[in-house]
Each structure stands twice: as C-alpha cells, then as structure tokens.
Amino acid sequence: MTADPLVLDPELERATARLLATVRGLDDAALAAPSRCPGWTRGHVLSHLARNADAYVNLLTWARTGVRTPAYASPQARDADIEAGAARPLAEHLADLEAAAARFAAAIDATPAEAWPAIVAFPSGKEVPAAQLVWARICEVELHHVDLDAGYGPADWPPAFPLRLLHDPATPRVATLADPDGTVLLTVPSTPTVTGPAHLLAAWLSGRGDGTGLTGDLPSLEAWK
Incomplete structure (x- = not known):
C-alpha cells in the first residue's frame, strides 16, 4: 500500500470530517466523561488531537525550511498544553480542532516535492521522512476517534485503514x-x-x-x- 502523502491526504480529510462529526454530537458534559485512554477525559483526547496537528505542522516546517523545528517545545510543554485545553467547552474544542486541522492541511499543500524525503524526528526521537507524517496523522485521528468512546469503533474504520x-x-x-x-x-x-x-x-x-x-x-x- 502506498505511503505517498499526497495520495493519503484525501483519506486524512475524510477521517478528520468523521471525527468532527462525532465531536459535534457531544456536549460539555460528555467531554468531561472518561475516554478509553487511562487518566484522560474525552476533552483530553480532543486537546491532544489539536496539539498533535500543530506538532506535525512544526515538523513539516522543519522539512520545508531545513531549520530544526521540534514537534513540541518539550515533553512537559506537550503535557501542559493538553491539560490546559482539556476542560474547555465543546464550542472551543471544536473550533480549535477545525483550525488545527486546517493548519496542517495548509502545511501539506505548502510542502514541495523535494521536502518530503527530509528527515524529521517524532517526539519519541524516532527519525522518519516527512512523507510519513500524513499517515501518522491518519493514525492519530482514527485511533483516538475510537478512544473517544463516543459511538465510533474499529468496525467504522474504512477498509484500507x-x-x-x-x-x-x-x-x-x-x-x-x-x-x-x-x-x-x-x-x-x-x-x-x-x-x-x-x-x-x-x-x-x-x-x-x-x-x-x-x-x-x-x-x-x-x-x-
């Protein structure tokens, strides 16, 4: 199966649309309920998904410019940002997710062909070609959509995923x-x-x-x- 980021981009758009549709069906009380991720509410999952999109924007910036731009300033900053955003009301979560997804989509569009092979580093330290970031984001969206425990499960994944x-x-x-x-x-x-x-x-x-x-x-x- 292809890992071409431009081939996978429409798949990411569809996965994001499904996620946003689920989020629109929640309310503030639902966001405060536990998710499938130990210690995280649904609000934590959504906060993580928004910040993950921005982290991948940073990595595409690195690939495009050649200037080392880490996904997150530090592990502590990552955790603090997720925690800070977790308890927001639904409208704020939804607006943040939509805006972050749009920023990542714009970063994909702005990445020239010669930048996709550039090596960047995930927060774990694992080094990968920037071309893997679209697939990585699809995984984040599809897996954490299930983690919301809000009616979307593995049976709802498109067959290719x-x-x-x-x-x-x-x-x-x-x-x-x-x-x-x-x-x-x-x-x-x-x-x-x-x-x-x-x-x-x-x-x-x-x-x-x-x-x-x-x-x-x-x-x-x-x-x-």
Missing part, C-alpha cells in the same frame, strides 16, 4: 495474521496464526480491542506497550 495499519512496522509483529476466509494478511515467521476480520486484528494490535472475535493463540502484547 486497518490493512495499512497491520503492515505498519510500528504495529506489534507477534503473530501471522489471516482473514476468516484463510487469506494471509501478514506473515511473521515462527509465530502463531491469529484469524479474524482486518479491523478486529488491527484493533487488537493497536490496543483498541481485547481480541474478542479473533481465533487462534493470541500472543501477549505486553512487551510492545
């Missing part, structure tokens, strides 16, 4: 994966075979599912946490 996620090197490679008709989706040598629909396999491997609906000897994911 879980298949691409299963082949992402960052996804735990602890099993050979097959769909229910026996088609092998991913071969990992010397591992058991786990069978199920692609969205359930991706949910399990990404921590958004407990393995219900899958068959086979499910290995522990503890070492990948």
Whole structure:
C-alpha cells in the first residue's frame, strides 16, 4: 500500500470530517466523561488531537525550511498544553480542532516535492521522512476517534485503514495474521496464526480491542506497550 502523502491526504480529510462529526454530537458534559485512554477525559483526547496537528505542522516546517523545528517545545510543554485545553467547552474544542486541522492541511499543500524525503524526528526521537507524517496523522485521528468512546469503533474504520495499519512496522509483529476466509494478511515467521476480520486484528494490535472475535493463540502484547 502506498505511503505517498499526497495520495493519503484525501483519506486524512475524510477521517478528520468523521471525527468532527462525532465531536459535534457531544456536549460539555460528555467531554468531561472518561475516554478509553487511562487518566484522560474525552476533552483530553480532543486537546491532544489539536496539539498533535500543530506538532506535525512544526515538523513539516522543519522539512520545508531545513531549520530544526521540534514537534513540541518539550515533553512537559506537550503535557501542559493538553491539560490546559482539556476542560474547555465543546464550542472551543471544536473550533480549535477545525483550525488545527486546517493548519496542517495548509502545511501539506505548502510542502514541495523535494521536502518530503527530509528527515524529521517524532517526539519519541524516532527519525522518519516527512512523507510519513500524513499517515501518522491518519493514525492519530482514527485511533483516538475510537478512544473517544463516543459511538465510533474499529468496525467504522474504512477498509484500507486497518490493512495499512497491520503492515505498519510500528504495529506489534507477534503473530501471522489471516482473514476468516484463510487469506494471509501478514506473515511473521515462527509465530502463531491469529484469524479474524482486518479491523478486529488491527484493533487488537493497536490496543483498541481485547481480541474478542479473533481465533487462534493470541500472543501477549505486553512487551510492545
């Protein structure tokens, strides 16, 4: 599957539109309720998603200009910004998400072809070509949309997303994966075979599912946490 950022850009636009539609259906009380992320409310998840978009704008600025521009000023600043925005009312969250998504979209449009291979660093320190940022943002939006626990689940992912996620090197490679008709989706040598629909396999491997609906000897994911 392609990782071309310009091919994936429309997919990001659609994922963002789905996220915003879910957010518009919430209210202030719903934002204060727990999310699926331990210790975070739904407001924390939305605050993180907005700041993540801005962090990726910084990385595209780095790629475009050649001037090292970290995603966040520091881990402490990242956490503080998420916390500061978590308790805002729905209207403020929605406006912030829309504006941050628009800034990232504008940054994609402003990135010339020669800048996409430039190496930038995620907050973890992992270095990647800037071209991976669009896919990374799709993952942030789709996975955290599920984390909102607001009616959007893995079954709602578009079919291409879980298949691409299963082949992402960052996804735990602890099993050979097959769909229910026996088609092998991913071969990992010397591992058991786990069978199920692609969205359930991706949910399990990404921590958004407990393995219900899958068959086979499910290995522990503890070492990948």
